[in-house]
Amino acid sequence: MARRLPSRCDMRILALLFAILGLPLLVAHAQEVDAPEGAIIDAVEMSGFSPYSLSPGLQKDMDALVGSPLSHERIRELASRIEAEQPEVVAATRSLSRPDGKAHVVFLVARISDDTDLVENINARYMVESVDIGGASAEVSQQLRDDLQKLVGKRLDTEEADRLSERLEDELPGREVKRRISKGSQAGTIRVVFEIIEEPWIPFIPPRSKLVYQADQGWSGVLDVPMTDSLRRYRFSVGLALGDRDDLIEVYSGFRLRFESRVLGTEKLGASLEFSRFNDTWEDATLAALAANPAIPGAYRNRLMLEPMVTFAFNPNVRISTGVSLSNMESLMQSPDSQTANAWVAGISADNRWQSTAGARQHAEASYQLRTAGKGLDSDLVYTRHLGQARYQLDHRHNTIIAGFSLGYIGGQAPLFERFSLGDTSALRGWNKYDIDPAGGQRLVYQTVEYRYRHIAVFFDAGSVWDENTASTIRYSTGFGVHSDGGFVTVGFPLNAGGTGATFMMGVRF
Amino acid sequence: MSAAIGRLSRRQTGVLALALIVTAALRLSAQTLTVKTVADALHVQARGFSFIDGPVLNRLKEGRSVRIDFEMTVLAKPEGPVVRQASQSFTLSFDLWEERFAVSRGGSPPRSISHLRARDAESWCLDNLTMPVTSLGQYGREPFWIRLAYRIQEPAPAGNEAPGERFTLRGLIDRLSRRREEDDLARSIDAGPFRLPN
Numbered sequence: 001m002a003r004r005l006p007s008r009c010d011m012r013i014l015a016l017l018f019a020i021l022g023l024p025l026l027v028a029h030a031q032e033v034d035a036p037e038g039a040i041i042d043a044v045e046m047s048g049f050s051p052y053s054l055s056p057g058l059q060k061d062m063d064a065l066v067g068s069p070l071s072h073e074r075i076r077e078l079a080s081r082i083e084a085e086q087p088e089v090v091a092a093t094r095s096l097s098r099p100d101g102k103a104h105v106v107f108l109v110a111r112i113s114d115d116t117d118l119v120e121n122i123n124a125r126y127m128v129e130s131v132d133i134g135g136a137s138a139e140v141s142q143q144l145r146d147d148l149q150k151l152v153g154k155r156l157d158t159e160e161a162d163r164l165s166e167r168l169e170d171e172l173p174g175r176e177v178k179r180r181i182s183k184g185s186q187a188g189t190i191r192v193v194f195e196i197i198e199e200p201w202i203p204f205i206p207p208r209s210k211l212v213y214q215a216d217q218g219w220s221g222v223l224d225v226p227m228t229d230s231l232r233r234y235r236f237s238v239g240l241a242l243g244d245r246d247d248l249i250e251v252y253s254g255f256r257l258r259f260e261s262r263v264l265g266t267e268k269l270g271a272s273l274e275f276s277r278f279n280d281t282w283e284d285a286t287l288a289a290l291a292a293n294p295a296i297p298g299a300y301r302n303r304l305m306l307e308p309m310v311t312f313a314f315n316p317n318v319r320i321s322t323g324v325s326l327s328n329m330e331s332l333m334q335s336p337d338s339q340t341a342n343a344w345v346a347g348i349s350a351d352n353r354w355q356s357t358a359g360a361r362q363h364a365e366a367s368y369q370l371r372t373a374g375k376g377l378d379s380d381l382v383y384t385r386h387l388g389q390a391r392y393q394l395d396h397r398h399n400t401i402i403a404g405f406s407l408g409y410i411g412g413q414a415p416l417f418e419r420f421s422l423g424d425t426s427a428l429r430g431w432n433k434y435d436i437d438p439a440g441g442q443r444l445v446y447q448t449v450e451y452r453y454r455h456i457a458v459f460f461d462a463g464s465v466w467d468e469n470t471a472s473t474i475r476y477s478t479g480f481g482v483h484s485d486g487g488f489v490t491v492g493f494p495l496n497a498g499g500t501g502a503t504f505m506m507g508v509r510f
Numbered sequence: 511m512s513a514a515i516g517r518l519s520r521r522q523t524g525v526l527a528l529a530l531i532v533t534a535a536l537r538l539s540a541q542t543l544t545v546k547t548v549a550d551a552l553h554v555q556a557r558g559f560s561f562i563d564g565p566v567l568n569r570l571k572e573g574r575s576v577r578i579d580f581e582m583t584v585l586a587k588p589e590g591p592v593v594r595q596a597s598q599s600f601t602l603s604f605d606l607w608e609e610r611f612a613v614s615r616g617g618s619p620p621r622s623i624s625h626l627r628a629r630d631a632e633s634w635c636l637d638n639l640t641m642p643v644t645s646l647g648q649y650g651r652e653p654f655w656i657r658l659a660y661r662i663q664e665p666a667p668a669g670n671e672a673p674g675e676r677f678t679l680r681g682l683i684d685r686l687s688r689r690r691e692e693d694d695l696a697r698s699i700d701a702g703p704f705r706l707p708n
């Protein structure tokens with residue numbers, strides 16, 4: 001006997017009703033074979049709901065089925081009437097073939113509120129016919145694709161679908177994933193589409209929030225709070241720095257306000273404006289180094305900065321930026337005297353992500369920035385600063401390799417916040433910047449290699465920071481640690497410090 | 511000729527002003543609150559207070575569900591003070607095959623209903639937003655005002671609520687700080703004074 005194609009009612013909720021009601025009665029009363037169209041109905045049954053709750057008319061029409069030829073269309077119509085009369089339930093039908101060739105019709109009824117998936121979304125009653133990825137599907141790992149396809153052939157599991165959306169967003173940083181459902185090609189089935197919405201060509205600057213501890217330097221904290229959704233065309237953010245000594249030679253506290261627009265008429269053009277005000281304190285070692293070297297511009301008690309920038313994107317991967325950086329620094333020793341450091345800023349950056357057929361995900365990025373301050377911008381300090389950086393990351397299964405390289409050069413008299421430093425929680429880990437060059441340097445070379453297996457990491461850093469007309473000393477460090485979702489606990493060992501000391505670091509970047 | 515144009519302009523201006531007044535009046539009258547008591551429960555009815563439209567409707571028709579948080583506030587006088595507040599969440603979805611709306615009420619006991627048209631789904635939500643009359647105390651005998659407000663929320667991804675969830679500080683900051691698109695999908699109306707029948 002040919003098996004009847006799944007009907008709309010059957011497909012959409014039979015699985016649900018079997019799960020809720022069990023329905024052993026069906027097996028007891030009839031063979032598990034669908035009755036053919038036209039078979040004489042010898043019994044009609046309703047399960048999971050009292051037929052006396054239905055209207056007399058509907059009860060009568062259901063009773064009238066007995067003795068009549070089976071019409072699937074007629075039965076589906078009655079199921080729809082049950083749902084229409086009792087909107088708190090869903091109904092399906094089964095028509096099973098008896099050994100004598102007659103049909104046994106069962107109306108399977110269940111309350112929506114008894115099923116959390118249905119409560120969440122009524123479409124969870126339907127079978128998933130297909131799952132598709134819209135957008136940058138080539139970048140999705142095979143494992144995740146396979147997991148997405150596991151939704152097919154089952155009722156829509158909204159919780160699992162949400163988890164898969166999150167996994168997609170994790171694999172495709174900066175992009176939004178929207179889940180859409182539409183009717184399938186067969187009645188009672190649905191198509192699920194995970195739509196990946198591409199990131200605009202000009203990204204927002206990465207968040208700078210962190211709370212880190214370095215044994216020699218203590219705590220540093222920065223909190224960047226975006227006030228608008230990161231997926232919009234613009235973003236306004238407020239940043240607070242609390243005694244941050246992790247980035248620069250100075251220890252700064254204060255605030256920054258930043259506005260970014262990454263689509264100015266066209267996605268190729270963006271702009272940003274950042275205003276910041278920081279109060280500065282200084283390590284004794286820095287003040288001593290400044291006293292010993294009058295060629296370095298002096299320390300300041302606070303710093304006011306305004307940076308308007310414009311960015312142009314050639315394509316989604318390559319961008320150039322230009323603008324000015326206007327700074328005013330109130331002297332620490334001769335307050336209220338102040339100095340200005342007003343620089344033209346220009347830079348180029350490129351990044352790319354790709355995935356191999358073996359599932360390895362790679363991300364490479366490189367940037368170069370030039371800052372040149374001169375009399376043209378009424379700057380007291382005249383200097384030129386070049387900084388080139390490159391970073392590469394490979395993720396494959398539980399393995400991650402990260403490599404980075406930086407090269408910097410300063411000519412002239414750059415203020416202290418522009419000078420290079422190494423020896424913190426992210427660069428030349430294990431060393432203390434105030435031991436290496438407490439006033440920072442005009443030259444920089446640095447490289448890092450890190451390997452992570454799951455959350456365990458080992459690294460090797462090497463670099464040097466020095467001044468013009470002084471000798472360069474390459475310093476090495478290694479260490480290990482645990483990394484998880486921006487959090488880290490690391491122990492770094494300077495390799496050529498002449499001692500066996502270790503430096504403990506921990507914190508979180510988010 | 512110019513006088514005729516002037517008269518015509520004044521007439522047009524008058525018609526326009528009248529149309530504006532009528533439109534405004536219709537809009538006001540189209541969104542009116544009424545209250546009723548059933549047993550010990552205070553119900554609110556809001557004619558013209560529709561929320562299944564625009565982006566909410568688009569989202570539902572894409573097969574996504576929408577959570578709506580309702581709040582009914584009883585005020586002693588316009589703009590406060592607050593006498594009593596009741597809130598209730600509902601999850602809406604749109605049955606793609608039946609082309610009808612389904613609504614589920616959170617809390618205990620949970621209730622769900624399907625096969626509703628948009629306006630019926632809206633009414634069902636309001637019918638399930640109640641406040642015990644006895645909780646109003648003396649204000650049950652005095653005039654009071656009602657504020658009805660709703661806010662559209664996207665249901666939190668299930669993964670965020672699962673045991674052993676992946677908690678991220680970045681995510682926390684995003685949740686605490688960002689103004690989501692849905693923030694724009696919030697409305698409230700005030701009305702009064704009302705007095706409960708003795």
